[in-house]
Amino acid sequence: MDARKVVKPLRSIAIFGAVGALVAAVALPAYAATKPAESATTVQQMAAVDAQSLVVASDAAAAPLSRGTFTATTPDEIEKKKAEEAAAARAKAAASSTTATASSNFDMGSYALVSPGSGEVRYPLPQGSYNVSRTVGGAHQGADMLAPAGTPIYAAAAGVVRASAENIGGYGVCVMLDSVVGGQRVQTTYGHMTYGSRQVEAGETVAAGQLIGFVGSTGRSTANHLHFEVWVNGGLMEPIAWLGANAG
Numbered sequence: 001m002d003a004r005k006v007v008k009p010l011r012s013i014a015i016f017g018a019v020g021a022l023v024a025a026v027a028l029p030a031y032a033a034t035k036p037a038e039s040a041t042t043v044q045q046m047a048a049v050d051a052q053s054l055v056v057a058s059d060a061a062a063a064p065l066s067r068g069t070f071t072a073t074t075p076d077e078i079e080k081k082k083a084e085e086a087a088a089a090r091a092k093a094a095a096s097s098t099t100a101t102a103s104s105n106f107d108m109g110s111y112a113l114v115s116p117g118s119g120e121v122r123y124p125l126p127q128g129s130y131n132v133s134r135t136v137g138g139a140h141q142g143a144d145m146l147a148p149a150g151t152p153i154y155a156a157a158a159g160v161v162r163a164s165a166e167n168i169g170g171y172g173v174c175v176m177l178d179s180v181v182g183g184q185r186v187q188t189t190y191g192h193m194t195y196g197s198r199q200v201e202a203g204e205t206v207a208a209g210q211l212i213g214f215v216g217s218t219g220r221s222t223a224n225h226l227h228f229e230v231w232v233n234g235g236l237m238e239p240i241a242w243l244g245a246n247a248g
Contacts, residue, residue, distance in 0.1 A: 113182030113186070116248030119208060120157060120158070120182070122155070122156055124156050124188075124228050125151060125153060129147050130145040131147075132144065132146070132240055135238055136237075136238050141229055142189065142228050142229035142230075142239055144225045144227055145228055147226060150214050152211055152214055153175075153213045153214060153226055154212065155177055155208055155210045156177075156188045157177070157181050158206060158208045160204070160206075161176070161204045162177060162202065163176040164176070164200055164201050164202050165198075167219070170191075171189065171191030171227065172191060172193065173191075173193035173196075173216060173218045174189065174191045175190045176188070176190070177190075177212075181246070185234075186230065186232050190213060190228060191226070192216055192227050193214060193215065193226075194213070194215065194216030197213045197214035198213045199213055200213075230242045
């Protein structure tokens with residue numbers, strides 16, 4: 001057989017083999033790069049991942065945030081709060097100043113006729129039910145004790161009813177009492193009561209703390225209040241200071 005005929009087929013086989021090797025060398029790395037990452041994960045790596053895994057229940061939900069558990073204050077709210085506090089402080093100071101000024105115009109030493117809290121002198125209105133808007137000064141001869149309509153009025157001291165009527169000048173519905181307190185002659189006046197609310201008549205004897213009428217706005221009055229006057233031996237007293245010195 002001719003040697004050249006044998007070499008030619010062998011050369012073809014070698015060429016095909018080289019081409020196949022070249023294809024394998026290119027294709028295998030590309031295939032390896034496209035394999036899922038987890039296929040190359042080692043046993044040690046899988047154990048580490050499992051050890052740090054987090055399991056969340058399917059029905060887990062975020063806890064609702066309650067508005068009542070926190071507060072938020074805006075600059076406007078802060079300024080409003082400061083203004084309200086300042087106004088309250090000014091009102092308190094003004095009230096204290098009014099009482100102090102009125103008291104300074106009178107001889108406080110002569111106000112105490114009996115021991116405070118003895119019961120001989122009582123407040124004409126329930127404590128905490130009123131605010132004093134003004135007191136003695138100029139032509140005003142009593143203390144205006146602002147209180148809701150219908151607030152009960154009591155006799156400040158035991159005595160005899162000097163006057164009781166549905167209209168006594170600017171006092172409107174009014175009761176006036178004559179009393180003796182600590183050996184001194186005391187006259188008290190209760191003006192601007194509600195129409196038809198008087199509980200006593202002239203000439204009757206009353207006890208300290210006895211109900212005599214109810215707060216109104218009759219006569220020369222623009223708001224519900226008790227106009228309360230106190231005279232001792234004919235001399236005008238500042239009523240709020242007098243009550244403090246004798247009723248306690």
